[in-house]
Amino acid sequence: MASNFQLNPEDEARFRLAAIIESSEDAILSKNLDGIITSWNEAACRMFGYTEEEIVGHSILELIPEYLHEDEADILRKLKAGERINHYETVRLKKNGETIDVSLTISPVRNSENVIIGSSKIARNISDRKQLEQRLIQADKIATMGRMAATIAHEINNPLESVINLLYLARTSGELGSEARGYLLTAEAEIERVSHIARQTLGYYRDTGAPVEVYLHHVLTDILTVYHSKLENRHIVVKTIFDDRRPVMASRGELVQVFSNIISNSIDAMPEGGLLHIQIQEAANLEGGIEVLVRDQGAGIEQEHLTKVFEPFFTTKGNLGTGIGLWVTKQLVEKHGGRVALTSCTDTGMSGTSITLSLPVAKRLVH
């Protein structure tokens, strides 16, 4: 429909401007001095999820989380005074209730008599940048904590190693009676245990050795020995079913760390006691794999926390928690080609948490 239709220069400029606004990547909208939205471009539809018909005529407050409504009053005051607001970083609400991080530039709009009649707003979605910033901060915290833990573990383990050596020398010096030798042997075993626990809890130490064949039922039996007195004090009854005894290829230290994290969480969750069920069986969701199911009767995990528990530093234990247990667990299991699944229930009388870790079985034994 090519036409000889001609626009006057003023209309042409207006159309060109409208086209620029429509094709902009940034959301561009305008509102009057009562905060009612008067225009809305394509990018605003994409960013906030409302169509033009749905939002024009409505209050701008629909896009602002309630705790920020006060700020909007401030913005309006500034605009009425003719001020412009540049690159103001804040949070806005989408139609589906999600929040987005935005950078706003807001300018007063005047009519031909130079009277301010509203404002135009350009919003840029900066969620990606904010997430990246957050990830960098977290990576930095993790690195700092890892270094600190490694230093402490090292500082504690060095003297413990010498004590173990000294006890050994004393025990084998040949001048002791059998009773004294027995005491020293026990002391040696206890110090070994302390050193083991220090490495576990300060954890985060990574076994750098090559993966070896590890039997999960051995690892779990060892961990249950370490936690024996704690479990008994809390009146936690442990029920183990080791149906599958095939080995996995992994670093033993890391697996000890993984299962210690899970079991210590279950112990924390059952201060009044209960049943801790640990089962090793053929994996249901990893072909040819083996899985360990750990189920407790603790208070369970709130629905809204379920997705967060694997994030670093997420803890509901205040100063007593580090929030890295499950995060480290997931990292290590996935590094070995495995998977972690979690279900939890908080209903009184039937509450509890189940974690299933599945791992590939050592190759030569897969038929």
Ligand SMILES: Nc1ncnc2c1ncn2[C@@H]1O[C@H](COP(=O)(O)OP(=O)(O)O)[C@@H](O)[C@H]1O
């Ligand atoms: N077995 C469990 N029962 C109830 N809540 C749990 C369980 N395991 C983990 N959680 C929740 O997940 C959070 C994160 O666990 P974790 O990463 O091990 O850190 P931490 O134990 O230091 O808090 C815990 O603070 C707790 O809220």
Ligand SMILES: [Mg+2]
């Ligand atoms: Mg923990």
